[in-house]
Structures are given as C-alpha cells and as structure tokens.
Amino acid sequence: MDLFEVVSTRRSVRSYADKPIPEEILLKVLDAARLAPSGSNRQPTRLIVIRDRMRINALVPMCTNQSFIAQAPIVIVGVGKNLPNNRGGYMGHYGVLVDTAIVMDHLTLAARAEGLGTCWIGAFDYEPIKTFLKIPEDWNVVALSPLGYPKVQAFKPTENRIALSEFLIDEQWPE
Numbered sequence: 001m002d003l004f005e006v007v008s009t010r011r012s013v014r015s016y017a018d019k020p021i022p023e024e025i026l027l028k029v030l031d032a033a034r035l036a037p038s039g040s041n042r043q044p045t046r047l048i049v050i051r052d053r054m055r056i057n058a059l060v061p062m063c064t065n066q067s068f069i070a071q072a073p074i075v076i077v078g079v080g081k082n083l084p085n086n087r088g089g090y091m092g093h094y095g096v097l098v099d100t101a102i103v104m105d106h107l108t109l110a111a112r113a114e115g116l117g118t119c120w121i122g123a124f125d126y127e128p129i130k131t132f133l134k135i136p137e138d139w140n141v142v143a144l145s146p147l148g149y150p151k152v153q154a155f156k157p158t159e160n161r162i163a164l165s166e167f168l169i170d171e172q173w174p175e
C-alpha cells in the first residue's frame with residue numbers, strides 16, 4: 001500500500017473483531033516499529049506485547065475504563081528509558097517521549113498498512129501500570145495501543161484536521 005494512502009487513512013480504531021493476528025504479520029508490524037529513528041540512535045524504547053486475556057482485561061481500569069481495549073487480541077505498551085544526559089536543546093529528558101512516540105507512530109502506520117487497527121491510549125494511570133507490568137523505575141510508560149483487526153470498516157480519509165494554510169507558518173512566527 002502506498003505510504004500516502006496509509007497516512008491518510010489511518011484512524012483510531014475503537015472496535016475490534018475477534019480475530020487473531022497471524023504471527024508473521026505481527027512480527028512485520030513490530031519490526032517496522034523497531035526501525036524508528038531515535039536521538040543519537042540510542043533506541044531507548046521497548047514494546048511490551050501483551051496477549052494474555054486476563055492481563056489485557058486487567059489493564060482496562062488502568063486506562064480510564066476504555067473497554068474497547070480489551071476487544072483487541074493484543075495490547076502494546078510503549079516504554080522509554082530515562083536518558084542519562086541531555087543531548088542538547090531545551091528538550092532534555094523529554095527526549096525519551098519523542099523517541100518512544102516515533103516508535104509508536106511507526107507501529108500505527110505499519111499496522112494500518114497491514115489492515116490492522118490501533119488507537120493511541122494516552123489516558124492511563126501511570127504508576128499502577130508500571131507496577132502491574134513490573135516495569136523498572138528508570139523506564140517510563142509513554143503510550144499503549146490495542147492492536148487488532150477492526151470490527152467494521154474503520155480506515156477512512158482523515159478530514160477533521162486544520163487546513164494546510166493554518167498548519168504551515170511562512171518563514172517566521174507572524175507578528
């Protein structure tokens with residue numbers, strides 16, 4: 001599938017079919033996420049792949065009861081390690097959020113290319129998830145996503161975005 005079609009039809013999927021993901025497709029999508037760039041190529045991100053039904057169900061109340069998460073056969077948790085030093089600029093330790101967000105974005109796009117749905121889950125209870133998944137102190141939960149085949153046709157052209165003219169700024173911030 002053409003990249004621009006992937007980008008323009010990826011949507012947040014909040015309803016999943018009861019259908020397993022073939023292992024080779026899953027690995028292909030996860031490997032695309034692995035190829036994401038990171039600052040200084042430090043690769044401070046890991047993806048926790050959760051297939052255990054009980055564990056997925058238990059995550060729902062830690063994600064503000066977003067119950068559709070438990071419809072998916074797999075839940076991915078993107079975690080990023082604290083960076084020991086600032087690599088310049090104002091970003092500082094927030095760099096780990098940037099690196100992990102890029103990995104998650106690669107994941108969402110690769111999933112779309114394979115007909116799989118994702119939904120970035122940013123509303124979650126940080127400490128309970130860390131404890132539940134036994135995530136070490138110096139690793140941060142950045143985002144979760146269900147991964148599975150959409151129950152209904154979900155991939156539609158994205159329309160609810162600001163216009164390109166509003167999105168782009170010419171040369172410098174306007175007075």
Ligand SMILES: Cc1cc2nc3c(=O)[nH]c(=O)nc-3n(C[C@H](O)[C@H](O)[C@H](O)COP(=O)(O)O)c2cc1C
Nearest residue numbers: 010011012013014066119120121122123124143158
């Ligand atoms: C940082 C971030 C956090 C989000 N958190 C949630 C969430 O907790 N639950 C949810 O259903 N969608 C969540 N979303 C999905 C957005 O609502 C969605 O991407 C946005 O409305 C645009 O719709 P689209 O993804 O279908 O294009 C999140 C998206 C981002 C980027």
